[in-house]
Amino acid sequence: MLLSLGANPLSGYATMFTAAFGSLEGFSETTVKSIPLLLVGVGICIAFRANVINIGGEGQMVMGALLATAVALAFPAFPSFMLIPMVLMAGAVGGAFWGAIAGALKAYFNVSEILSTIMLNIVAVQFMNFLLRGPMIDPAEIERGTGIPQTMRLSENADLPILLEGMRMHLGVLVALLVAVGAYFLLWRTAIGFRIRSVGYNPDASRYAGISVPKNVTSALAFSGAMAGIAGAILVFGSESHRMVTDGGSTGFTGSAGFNGIVVALLAGLHPLWSVPSALLFGGMLVGANALQRAAQVPSALIIALNGLIVVFVVSSEYFKQRYAQAGRVEEPDDNDNGVIVTEGGNNE
Amino acid sequence: MSSQLNETPMLQMKGITKRFPGVLASDNVDFDVRAGEVHTLLGENGAGKSTLMKILYGLYQQDEGEILLNGKVINLTSPANAISHGIGMIHQHFMLVPTLTVAENVSLGLKSTRGVLTDLKTVSKRITEISKSFGLQVYPDEYVWQLSVGERQRVEIIKALYRDASILILDEPTAVLTPSEVDDIFVIFRKLADAGRGLVFISHKLKEVLDLSDRITVLRHGRVTGETTPAQSDRHDLARLMVGRAVKLAPDKPEVATGDALLRIEDLYVAGDRGRHAVQGLTMEVKSGEVLGIAGISGNGQRELAEAIAGLRTPQSGKITINGHDTTFCKPGQVRDVGLSYVPEERMKDGAVGDFDVKENLILLNHNREPFCTNGFLNFSAIRAHSEKLVKEYAVKTPSIDTCTKNLSGGNIQKLIMARELDANPKVLLASQPTRGVDIGAAEYIHERISQQRQNGTASIVISEDLDEVMALSDRIAVMFDGKIMGIVKQEDATRESIGLMMTGEDQEA
Numbered sequence: 088m089l090l091s092l093g094a095n096p097l098s099g100y101a102t103m104f105t106a107a108f109g110s111l112e113g114f115s116e117t118t119v120k121s122i123p124l125l126l127v128g129v130g131i132c133i134a135f136r137a138n139v140i141n142i143g144g145e146g147q148m149v150m151g152a153l154l155a156t157a158v159a160l161a162f163p164a165f166p167s168f169m170l171i172p173m174v175l176m177a178g179a180v181g182g183a184f185w186g187a188i189a190g191a192l193k194a195y196f197n198v199s200e201i202l203s204t205i206m207l208n209i210v211a212v213q214f215m216n217f218l219l220r221g222p223m224i225d226p227a228e229i230e231r232g233t234g235i236p237q238t239m240r241l242s243e244n245a246d247l248p249i250l251l252e253g254m255r256m257h258l259g260v261l262v263a264l265l266v267a268v269g270a271y272f273l274l275w276r277t278a279i280g281f282r283i284r285s286v287g288y289n290p291d292a293s294r295y296a297g298i299s300v301p302k303n304v305t306s307a308l309a310f311s312g313a314m315a316g317i318a319g320a321i322l323v324f325g326s327e328s329h330r331m332v333t334d335g336g337s338t339g340f341t342g343s344a345g346f347n348g349i350v351v352a353l354l355a356g357l358h359p360l361w362s363v364p365s366a367l368l369f370g371g372m373l374v375g376a377n378a379l380q381r382a383a384q385v386p387s388a389l390i391i392a393l394n395g396l397i398v399v400f401v402v403s404s405e406y407f408k409q410r411y412a413q414a415g416r417v418e419e420p421d422d423n424d425n426g427v428i429v430t431e432g433g434n435n436e
Numbered sequence: 437m438s439s440q441l442n443e444t445p446m447l448q449m450k451g452i453t454k455r456f457p458g459v460l461a462s463d464n465v466d467f468d469v470r471a472g473e474v475h476t477l478l479g480e481n482g483a484g485k486s487t488l489m490k491i492l493y494g495l496y497q498q499d500e501g502e503i504l505l506n507g508k509v510i511n512l513t514s515p516a517n518a519i520s521h522g523i524g525m526i527h528q529h530f531m532l533v534p535t536l537t538v539a540e541n542v543s544l545g546l547k548s549t550r551g552v553l554t555d556l557k558t559v560s561k562r563i564t565e566i567s568k569s570f571g572l573q574v575y576p577d578e579y580v581w582q583l584s585v586g587e588r589q590r591v592e593i594i595k596a597l598y599r600d601a602s603i604l605i606l607d608e609p610t611a612v613l614t615p616s617e618v619d620d621i622f623v624i625f626r627k628l629a630d631a632g633r634g635l636v637f638i639s640h641k642l643k644e645v646l647d648l649s650d651r652i653t654v655l656r657h658g659r660v661t662g663e664t665t666p667a668q669s670d671r672h673d674l675a676r677l678m679v680g681r682a683v684k685l686a687p688d689k690p691e692v693a694t695g696d697a698l699l700r701i702e703d704l705y706v707a708g709d710r711g712r713h714a715v716q717g718l719t720m721e722v723k724s725g726e727v728l729g730i731a732g733i734s735g736n737g738q739r740e741l742a743e744a745i746a747g748l749r750t751p752q753s754g755k756i757t758i759n760g761h762d763t764t765f766c767k768p769g770q771v772r773d774v775g776l777s778y779v780p781e782e783r784m785k786d787g788a789v790g791d792f793d794v795k796e797n798l799i800l801l802n803h804n805r806e807p808f809c810t811n812g813f814l815n816f817s818a819i820r821a822h823s824e825k826l827v828k829e830y831a832v833k834t835p836s837i838d839t840c841t842k843n844l845s846g847g848n849i850q851k852l853i854m855a856r857e858l859d860a861n862p863k864v865l866l867a868s869q870p871t872r873g874v875d876i877g878a879a880e881y882i883h884e885r886i887s888q889q890r891q892n893g894t895a896s897i898v899i900s901e902d903l904d905e906v907m908a909l910s911d912r913i914a915v916m917f918d919g920k921i922m923g924i925v926k927q928e929d930a931t932r933e934s935i936g937l938m939m940t941g942e943d944q945e946a
Contacts, residue, residue, distance in 0.1 A: 277812050278804040285800065289789040295748060295780060296800040297769025 095383075102382045103375025113374060115256040119325070121370030122263045123148070123318040123341065127348025128355065128362040129270045130186075130314030135357045136274055137307030138287035143189055143204025144315045144345025146211035147182035151316020152323045152340070153215055154181030156223065156238055156331045159324070163242035170244045174320055175262065182316015183309040185211060190308030194301030200308065208345070212333075219333045237332040247325045259321035263366075266314055270359035273310070283307045315345060350394055353401050369394070444507055445470045446634045447492075447523075447603055452501035454487055454658075461487040462498070463658040469603055469634035474625060476637045476645045479655035480678055480875040481845065485638050487658070489605050492636075493525045494518040524601025526592045528608045532580045539563060539576035542595050559598075566597050570627050586617040593624070604628065605636045610644055615733070615903075615936065622648050640678070640876075642671040643904065654678055679877050686908035687880075687887035694911075695724030698775075698895035699745070699864045704754030706737070706744045706919075714740035716919035718754070722864070722895040727886065729910030729927075730899040732939055737919035738899045739781060742868050745897075746778045747771035759863040772801065775863030779853055779870055781899075783846070787853045790842030794834050795823035797841050798856050830855035831881060847878030854885055865889050865896040871905060883909060903932060917941040 107117045127144040134141035141147075155178040162170060189207055192198040216236060225239035247257040274280035285293045286303040294300050322340060323331045332340055351369055355361035376390035445468035454462040462484050469475050479485045490496045492503065494512040502509050505521055512518050515525075532541050539560045546559075560576035567574045572590045580588060589609060596604055606625070610618045625648060629635050639645050645652060646666045654662045654677035662677040675683040699722040708714030714737040722728045732738055743749035745756060747768040756764045761774040772778075780786035788797045799808050799819055807818040823837040832851045834844055841849060850870065857865070867886060871879035886909055889896055900906050906913055907930060914924045915938035922938040 276814050278809045278814060279812065281796070281799075281803050281814060285789055285792065285796075288791040289785075291786045292789050292800070295746065295768055295778065295786045297767070297772050298800075299767075299769075 099379055099383055099385065103372065103379050106378030107371030107375040111251070112254055115251060115254040116374045117367060117371045118260045119255050119257070119370075120373045121366040122259045122321055122325070123344035124348050124351045124369050125263045125362055125366035126266055126314045126318035126321070127344050128351030128366055129267050129359045130182075130311035131349050131352035132355065132357045132359050132362060133270055133274065133283065133314070134186075134307050134311035135352065136280075136287045137283045137304055138290075139190070139193060139200050139304055139308055139311075141186065141189070141204055141308060141311045142201055142346070142349065143186065143207050143312065144318075144348050145341055145343070146204065146208035146345070147185045147312040147315035148319030148322070148341050148345050149208075149211040149215050150185040150319070151178035151180075151182035151313075152319030152331055153218060153223075154178065154316070155320035156241065156323055159241045159245045160223065160238065163244065165242075165244060167244045167246075167248075170242065171247065171258070171324070174245050174324060175317055178316040178318075178320025179313040180316065182319065183313035186312020186315070187305055187309040189312075190305035191301075193308070194304040215331075216333050219331065223331075225330070235332075237328075238330045241324065241329050241331075243329075245324050246329055247321065255327075257325045259325045262317065262321065264363065266317060267359045267363055270310075270314070274359065279303075279306065283310075315348070318344060318348075347394065350398050353398060446506060448504040449488070449492065450502050450504065452488065452491060452498045452503075454491060454496060454498050459658075461658050462491070464501070465655070465658070465660055467653060467660075469636055471602075471632050471634050472629055473650040474629050474635040474637050474648055476639060476649040476652045477655065478639060478642075478645055478652055478674060478678060480640060480877075481873075482875075483655040483678070484658035485655055486607070488655070489525070489607060489636065489638060492518070493523060493605060519599050519601070522600055522602040523605070524596030524599060524603065525605040526589065526596060526607060526609055528611055530588050530592055532588060532591060534581035535579070537577055537579050538574060538583075538591050538594070541580055541591060542576075542598050546599075562598060563594055566594055570597075570624055570631075572624060585612045586621070589613070589621065590624070593628075597628075601633070603634045603636070605638070607638050608640075609637075610639065610641065616940065618644065642674050645674065646671065656680055675876055679875075683876055683880055684884075685880075685904075687883045689887060689911075690891065692725040692891055692893075694726045695893060697721040697723050698759050699897070700755075700757040701745070702755045702757075704741070704744065704756065705752040706740045706749060707752055708737070708740055713752075714919050715744065715751075718919070718921055720914060720921060720924070722897055724863075724893045724895050725890055726911045727890050727896045727898060727909050728924075729906035729913045730897060730916055731903055731906045731913055731935055732901070732916035734901050736916045738868070738916055740919075741916070742778070742781065742866060742899055745771075745866055746776065746780075772860070777857035777860050777862035777865050779850075779857055779865075779867040781868035781872075783849050783853055784842070788841050788849055791840065793838050793840055794827065794832070794844075794852060795819055795837040797852060798823045798826055798837075801856060801860065826855040826859060827852075830858075830885075845875070847874040850874050850882060851878060854882055858885060858889065862889070862894055865894050866899075867896065868899045869901065870898060871900075871902070879905075903935060906935075907932075915939055 106113050108114055127148070130144065131141055155174040158174050158177040159170065162173070165173065185207060189200050189203040192203045193200040219236040219238065223238050225237055227239060228235050228237065247259050250256045250258065250260065274284060282298050282303045283306070285298055286300050290300045347369060351362055351365045355365040372390050372393060376387040379385050380387040448468040450466055452462050452465045465488060467488065477485045477488065487496065491498050492512070494514045494517050503512060510521055512521070539556045542563055543554065543556065543559045563574060563576040566572070572594060574587065574590050574594050580591065583591065609621065613621060625635055637648060649666055652664050652666065652674065653660055654674065656678060664673070671685060675685060701718060701720050704715055704718045705713055706715035718741065730738060740749060744751045747763065747766045747770065751764055754764070755762065758771065759775045763771045763774060784790055789800065799822065803809060803814065808815055808822065820837065827834060827837060830851050832855060833848050841852065844852065870882050870886065874882065886896060886898065898906065898909050907927065910927050912924055912926055913930050913935060915922045915935055917939060918941060922941065
């Protein structure tokens with residue numbers, strides 16, 4: 088691809104890699120870029136485990152960020168150790184609420200979650216545009232008459248502390264890692280996770296065993312939304328401007344993390360812990376792409392194409408794995424000597 | 437049996453050996469078919485029947501051994517090759533295109549006499565001829581989707597006969613048929629044999645094998661364990677050859693004093709999937725220490741009845757009482773809480789989560805209760821101990837409790853489900869088709885477990901299409917037809933004939 092753009096691919100990728108991981112500063116940038124990807128990705132993992140495809144990461148981020156911002160606006164004087172957990176919680180609640188709407192629609196009215204989450208994305212963005220132009224706009228913007236849709240500088244008590252002096256890496260990194268580990272525990276070590284996975288694998292058997300399918304589908308999407316909501320909150324309070332800004336268009340401030348998180352989750356094999364390296368890779372690609380644009384005049388949009396290619400490879404490798412497994416099964420005879428059968432014809436009556 | 441039996445066999449398979457990685461699927465097997473006979477290949481799932489027949493149909497190549505057709509060695513490399521040698525196969529799962537007519541289906545893959553144009557008239561004419569000569573009652577212009585399962589099977593037979601098959605492999609042809617359809621198809625098979633064809637009948641149903649066969653070859657672990665005839669053997673002999681040890685076909689049933697009625701159903705109406713009443717005004721009760729068998733051809737409301745009892749399907753009217761609690765409109769979890777255990781008909785769909793491992797499936801019902809779960813967190817040491825105990829107690833053959841459930845054999849999955857359900861100490865046990873598709877050894881074990889529940893004072897209902905199973909397990913037998921109970925008879929008064937009649941809805945008073 089790089090060749091077609093007239094650049095040396097090897098040195099191009101080397102540039103990308105060095106920019107993203109070659110220096111402490113680069114790595115710090117990469118981690119910051121990875122935070123929303125990781126959080127959304129982990130949320131996607133949970134939804135997928137319940138056999139629900141959450142494309143609503145964008146909207147859930149927006150709603151989380153809005154509620155978190157509202158909390159920061161309402162209680163600006165609270166000390167940091169209280170305000171930061173509060174805004175993160177508010178982010179989670181906002182996202183969870185938005186996710187649960189799609190979940191309940193799916194669970195109780197059989198509305199496709201793919202459609203409902205996409206539509207809820209649009210609703211959320213327009214709701215944000217309304218709030219940031221009206222009720223939540225920075226009073227200074229009105230005074231000056233510029234009317235840029237953004238909030239005022241949010242309380243400094245809510246700023247996410249910087250972890251490394253002089254760099255941008257902030258507390259959000261730790262929060263995201265914590266959430267990833269928490270999601271792992273949720274899925275494999277708790278009764279809730281057990282039910283979510285059971286419902287995802289086999290709703291019929293779950294129902295028959297007394298596990299409520301609608302409740303667990305809803306809760307899976309709520310958890311998924313909560314993680315995206317935290318990502319939204321972190322984007323606001325970890326940003327340099329420390330305010331919530333909208334471009335007034337249809338995307339907002341998320342940098343499409345709500346969609347890229349899906350790619351992160353797929354590459355991670357829908358496992359919350361594998362999502363960590365996966366998110367770092369994609370975060371690094373975002374950082375590297377900017378460097379590449381500077382070094383080799385290759386448009387950074389290239390990275391979008393690269394993302395797409397990775398999805399194609401990941402998904403198709405899954406397909407080939409299955410094909411291979413099936414072919415292997417047919418080749419083997421149906422011998423149940425040790426109690427294990429390998430053919431599909433297990434139900435021969 | 438005809439006089440042709442003494443001639444050279446039409447087909448001989450000598451010393452066939454086939455290895456797969458780690459398994460000897462076929463170990464020096466000799467098998468032959470003579471013109472005019474039905475030669476049965478009997479064995480459990482995994483005994484090597486399918487492997488042998490796939491070699492004969494050209495799907496696999498043998499590693500050692502040779503195949504002789506009319507005394508000449510042939511080399512079968514593909515199904516097309518096998519067909520050209522006059523070997524036809526009736527698959528268990530039909531290979532028909534539902535949107536095409538019978539004639540079109542038959543002509544698929546054949547050269548037309550008119551070049552690129554189809555020649556359905558000639559095809560139809562021959563289909564009618566073949567159909568008449570064997571009493572198949574297949575009409576060339578009907579669409580396959582309009583046909584019943586039994587009729588589709590006859591289309592498959594026509595397909596093979598149209599290609600001049602002199603040897604027909606019948607791969608578990610009765611699996612999908614109702615008892616009366618089985619009788620009909622056996623008449624046709626006999627006619628085909630009498631007309632000089634050689635039939636290979638693959639089955640694991642002992643009664644059918646004894647009814648139809650001229651000769652029986654039994655396979656176990658890829659090896660021939662015996663060759664016999666129906667005249668020389670009975671079901672117990674065959675079962676012993678299949679399993680390698682004596683098998684009890686019916687569990688012991690000591691006298692048990694029955695107690696209170698633990699399950700009571702009054703005037704129950706349940707809607708089916710298509711809206712009409714699947715269960716119509718059904719009334720019955722089952723007492724503690726009693727097994728009520730429900731016989732009947734599937735599709736007569738048994739599934740809906742079971743789902744209504746289990747809380748999976750809401751009844752339209754009537755009343756269900758379990759252990760003194762009205763559970764008519766309860767959810768599945770609530771019904772379980774008052775003492776119902778349910779072994780569902782489709783074990784992979786409803787009974788177990790295939791992608792869960794063994795231990796996870798064993799705690800499916802009580803994963804959120806002590807000791808498996810404390811404050812919402814799963815307690816793996818308790819779960820492991822519990823699973824190890826159940827796997828041992830119920831003889832579930834699995835490499836470990838961490839094995840993915842879908843990799844177990846049908847019999848072992850069923851044992852796993854039984855283990856989970858019986859461990860709950862049910863007041864009422866509802867078992868739907870408990871041994872369908874399960875090998876004889878596991879079926880014997882499952883029957884014994886149900887019988888044990890009876891001695892523990894559980895009220896059990898066994899719904900089964902297998903009349904032998906119902907007769908072996910039950911104290912009383914109810915026959916369902918069209919959503920109603922045609923009659924309830926005591927086990928000692930029941931005969932196959934009287935129950936068979938009720939199954940077709942003919943006898944209202946019995």
